[in-house]
Amino acid sequence: xxxxxxxxxxxxxxxxxxxxxxxxxxxxxxxxxxxxxxxxxxxxxxxxxxxxxxxxxxxxxxxxxxxxxxxxxxxxxxxxxxxxxxxxxxxxxxxxxxxxxxxxxxxxxxxxxxx
Amino acid sequence: xxxxxxxxxxxxxxxxxxxxxxxxxxxxxxxxxxxxxxxxxxxxxxxxxxxxxxxxxxxxxxxxxxxxxxxxxxxxxxxxxxxxxxxxxxxxxxxxxxxxxxxxxxxxx
Numbered sequence: 001x002x003x004x005x006x007x008x009x010x011x012x013x014x015x016x017x018x019x020x021x022x023x024x025x026x027x028x029x030x031x032x033x034x035x036x037x038x039x040x041x042x043x044x045x046x047x048x049x050x051x052x053x054x055x056x057x058x059x060x061x062x063x064x065x066x067x068x069x070x071x072x073x074x075x076x077x078x079x080x081x082x083x084x085x086x087x088x089x090x091x092x093x094x095x096x097x098x099x100x101x102x103x104x105x106x107x108x109x110x111x112x113x114x115x
Numbered sequence: 116x117x118x119x120x121x122x123x124x125x126x127x128x129x130x131x132x133x134x135x136x137x138x139x140x141x142x143x144x145x146x147x148x149x150x151x152x153x154x155x156x157x158x159x160x161x162x163x164x165x166x167x168x169x170x171x172x173x174x175x176x177x178x179x180x181x182x183x184x185x186x187x188x189x190x191x192x193x194x195x196x197x198x199x200x201x202x203x204x205x206x207x208x209x210x211x212x213x214x215x216x217x218x219x220x221x222x223x224x
Contacts, residue, residue: 002159040217043204100210101206103160104212108155108157
């Protein structure tokens with residue numbers, strides 16, 4: 001138990017579906033992150049939120065839409081995805097000070113399969 | 116460009132010692148992290164080095180050489196539960212984390 005909870009753990013969707021991934025942290029952290037993890041590839045940072053404000057968007061396609069209503073919750077809205085978007089999506093949180101991320105606390109991830 | 120290199124896979128025997136190497140090229144440097152990730156689980160923090168030298172935490176130690184752009188994670192008295200992927204990440208001058216692809220460690224009895 002890392003203090004970061006992600007739902008659903010597994011998701012299968014067609015290319016025309018719309019779904020959302022949810023992340024919740026109970027650690028009192030001020031920063032939240034979405035990462036994409038594909039087999040045998042480095043973690044890819046997608047989005048960073050600091051105190052609910054998006055501070056980074058690493059050229060992520062618009063079919064991925066993040067939402068951060070407060071410092072404890074983070075969503076990733078998915079629509080018209082492609083099969084190559086199939087991956088493990090990891091949420092993380094940290095106590096970010098002066099731009100330094102510090103130790104990241106990860107959720108167990110949402111395994112997404114796009115058919 | 117920025118890059119982290121680490122071996123894809125390593126195999127070791129229970130009770131032995133294994134060293135997982137990581138070389139990094141970053142624009143500036145603000146430290147290096149190691150994370151452990153068991154299959155199907157969340158990555159968890161193992162260590163952070165920003166100064167040269169060895170940091171020991173029980174059976175795990177992490178070493179950094181800034182002049183060589185090199186780090187290693189040393190695991191002693193290996194246990195079956197140490198079978199996992201080990202992720203190396205360097206932090207650049209903008210505090211961006213540059214991740215390696217991970218080293219899958221297989222422990223055999």
